[in-house]
Amino acid sequence: MLNKIKRITRKNTPRWVVLSLDLLLSAFSFGLAFFITEALSFEKTNAASYLFPLSLLLIFRLIAFIATKSYTGIIRYTSTQDAVRIFFAVAISTIAILLAEVTIYAYLDTHFIKPAIIIIDAFILIFFLTSFRISFKLLYNQYAPFNNGDNKKELIIYGAGEAGIIVKRSFEQNSSYGRKVIAFIDDNPKLQGKSAEGVNIYPPEVDFNTLTADRNNLIVILAINNISTFRKKRIIETCLASNIEIKTIPPVSSWIDGKFSVQSIKPVRIEDLLEREPIELSTKNIRKDLKDQVILITGAAGSIGSEIVRQCIFFKPKIIILLDQAETPLYEMQNELNGENNIKIIVGDVCNESRMEQVFAHYQPSYVFHAAAYKHVPLMEEHPYEAINTNVFGTQNLANLSAKYGVKKFVFVSTDKAVNPTNIMGASKRIAEIFIQSLNAKLRLESDSHTMFVTTRFGNVLGSNGSVIPLFKKQIEAGGPVTVTHPEITRFFMTIPEACQLVLEAGVMGKGGEIYIFDMGESVKIVDLARKMIRLSGFEEGKDIKIKFTGLRPGEKLKEELLNDKENTIGTHNPKIMVAKVPDYNYLETNELISDLYKQKDILKNRMLVKTMKHIVPEYISNNSVYEELDKKFIDS
Template sequence: MGKMLRVSFLVVIDAILINFAFYSALLLRFDGNIPPNFMSGFIQLTPTFTGVFLIGFFAFGLYNRLWEYASIGELTSVVASITVAMVVNAGVFFFASTGTAYLLPRSVLIIAWILTMILIGGSRLSWRIFRDFTFRHKSNNSNLKAKPILIYGAGDAGAILAKELRSHYYGDSTLVGFIDDDTKKKNLKLLSYPILGDRTQLQEIVEKYRIEEIILAMPSEQRDNIREIVDACQQTSAKVKILPGMYDLIEGNVTVNQIREVNIEDLLGRDPIKVDLEGISDYLANKVILVTGAGGSIGSELCRQIIQFNPKKLLLLDNCENNVYEIEMELRNDYATDIDASCLVPIVKDVRDWQAIKGAFQQYTPDVVFHAAAHKHVPLMEANPEEAIKNNVMGTYHVAKAAHQFGSKRFVLVSTDKAVNPTSVMGASKRVAEMVIQHLDKQSETSFVAVRFGNVLGSRGSVVPLFKKQIAAGGPVTVTDDKMIRYFMTIPEAVQLIIQAGAMAKGGEIFVLDMGDPVKIIDLAKTMIKLSGFGPYKDIDIVITGMRPGEKLYEELLSAEEGVNATFHKRIFVAKPNGLNVRLIEDTMKNIDNLSLPRSHDDTIALLQAFIPSFRRNGETSSTIQCSTEIEESLKQYNDNKDYIRSGGQ
């Protein structure tokens, strides 16, 4: 039906209903026997009354609404328009009447006002009621394969989701009801659907109603509680999905029909980190920014986020030409309308080549440096320890030295929790790199800082992509030890921390993220298998393979000597500086300048042990830190430090 035809139809219907309301009011007033003089007054006033009402309906937009979606807002407009029109008509009524000879009884106006609201409002809601009834009838009868669905969360988001399912997915799904942990809601109804119980009754409800899918509709819930709820849902046979965050819904970034699978990121034991965007923009906007390792997991995300702050130039440095090409093309495609063509500068250089790094700094003189280039694979560096020294120590020194010589304002080293009490060559080399920049910070106008965090979900070579491949291949999923635990964060979170640390840098700090609770790797494996729709040890087996060279059962974010101090960001701490062996650092820097580096396994280990006397490669001694008692003590120390800071201590 065309818009003009639709409006004309509604106007005619409304005119009929308005006249019917006034005539019915007269009938009610006189018990069905209307006196001739009042009938004459009705006929005289009806055209004016009708015109006033129709003008009011147009003024309040009653003919510009989709009444099949009528709700409280539409009914409010109906009441308001009828009330305003009736007030105007009352004025017309008293003006047209002379003395005490009223054309209609005054009480008729009140009765007609009530009847008009009932008739006009009822006509508008009738289509909504008819539509809902028709859809539900189709849902119950048209498709026997419709999935029985349960919504977890009987709040605002749950109501939005229920409306969406009822309106658009009646042929594919059948909403059975809600579940909510608020016991006050039990046995109540939301949008005519029952609230069946709480978490303790979840298994029973799923079995009773043969639920195939549970949708979590709690966008503002804390992450730790979400993880517990997902665990409870996964104990049932139903598939689990999740509704996007409420802020995303409000801002229009996503729609309700983008209900998605539960991701590992949803199960982190903390809320996502938030950054001070205003403070960040001050030191990145209109500056020359260098990112080393720009094609890696962390480096490429750094580039994606930095470009949004409108740098003068963004230097993409990596030793792999394919990596540089891919991130450059991605940024040019995604930000073609927002950046100048000359903003992005691809640089294929190796941080181990001093002359190449020096030349890049001399040509572009970056204001801020994010050093993400590194060898990070623990077992590979155990087999090739001298390469870890070349890339992680010598490479860091070259970039840091160039930043000092060419006047960069800030230098941010991307470090790792494996640098704390290291048992691997990779971790020890990153700790030496931290020491080098801490030493340079004392001699330079450049502010040198490091950022230390745990495992990054989805980064190349990390456990999550490995598990995904193993699950896709039908298993088994391999876990090195059933006691192994790790701290996790997402790639965007890691990069936000790095950028935030650059904004907070004063010089010499090692920033540490409050990463929440550690996760057992075997539990992560079980969760990923369940999220993929399989059963652990049933459909997909889990095999314990034994610890690899250089691995620890747990990682730490700071050593006992470092402790932590607070920063203005409640989720970021800064490790207290401890003593540096200045002579050893300076001798090592001279050796790097003279290209005198360890060339054998033994020489490399000797160098690392000179910097870190406690460093012992995994398996060298029986005292390697693997026992449950030491794990508990380390975690207690870390959590005690966090609690101390949160309580206001320093």
């Protein structure tokens, strides 16, 4: 029975029923107008004599209703548009009746219907038709959501501006979602304390617990388009702390045909919580440097390289060469950039000297952004040869070619893992940093090359290939557990676009020899990140999804650093970019040490390779790794 009622209430009232009701109300309104004028008039009128005018009036009304389609709107979604249609229908038919009355009076010298009745009737009818629809809509909105026993969710909309109102209406127009808006929250003091479409607007300081007390299944929808990152984070954190589900609407610019759809409401992403205020980039300088240049980007199919490509396009270089050894991801990039005509795709290995020489000789790049690397710590711990080959010799190869072919600037993408490295990956990147710097110093002394070598160092970027966030997302989708290596492990995070903006800016501002480090904000406890991601996905930690501690992986650190003990920083014009003051390394010594490494590489004796790495980077102390033993011997000897 209940289901039957539900079905009936969900169905739209047939149009012929609405039309019949409108005609019935027209007759009733006419009767009322007649009796009002009768009561005010001292003349006695025969009511029966009005039956003919009534039927004529109903014909006029019927024609006007059909012509203006005033009965076709779905009653529970009645809007101002429907009210306007009703007004026109009544106005048109009233004018037509008045004209008929004037004509008849002119020929027969008698009123077939008193003009006063026609006019009073028009006002009463407009009132009847609109209030009938509004009452139906109010009753429906009041009770319909509760007919959906399976979906008793209530909503608080954060933002009582245009977007918030549109969201409210969209839910009301889709009763199948079974959501009822119980409050708006808005920062604007002019709106606070007022109501919008019958719903109260509260200030943000409103006590969430009071507003949400005794309410189950409450969802907060963030419906503000221009909101600062800081404000957004505060709102999300408040909801998470109160255990309230929070979702967000997409930016207005992405609404299809400018229309909002309830389906486009999405859960808040963890990235929204980690995001920082956007960077003010000095695009003028970058454009000046990169415009009409030939730019080579290595690792162009990877997370960092591909974003550098996207950002470079904006600065209108002459050619962007996308170089990577990963064929399929490179193919995907090619498809993504299909419309761009200044793109060259090259499948190639940065370690292959002759192949790279071919590329440099043919394209003569003036800028090189070197982001090709092997970056996974546990994997590289097992494959020192590969880490050394790609990260050290690959970089050395490109750097030497850059000097040889007169590249203006070589920007090396390094990592915070190169600081006080505890693993092979970090140590290999540090060796590459040292080589780059010493080569830069040597070339300055000899002044036989104009190439400027710049290094950029930063922490984890959100959502990059193989990073923690995509992994946690997959684990949550699979129902858990979410694996965290250690309860105390922390990491710095920035978004890929943010990191690449800084790479471009640092690259352009560098004069050679600098190691730029980026302001990474506060470090984040990974277990907190996991907890928030579980909550944001609408689950409860421990009950729906468990967190499992798996132990530190080989080479993994609890905390990353951006500077080692012997380094400190000096600022630049961009407050988010600093230059690390690092000790100088002699090129000849460095080159010799790297040559030793090179000689050993094909013997494939991991211990020997790692031992030499430790010799080049004395601060490299293995952690949670089979190579810890080498440190003891190193210290003992």
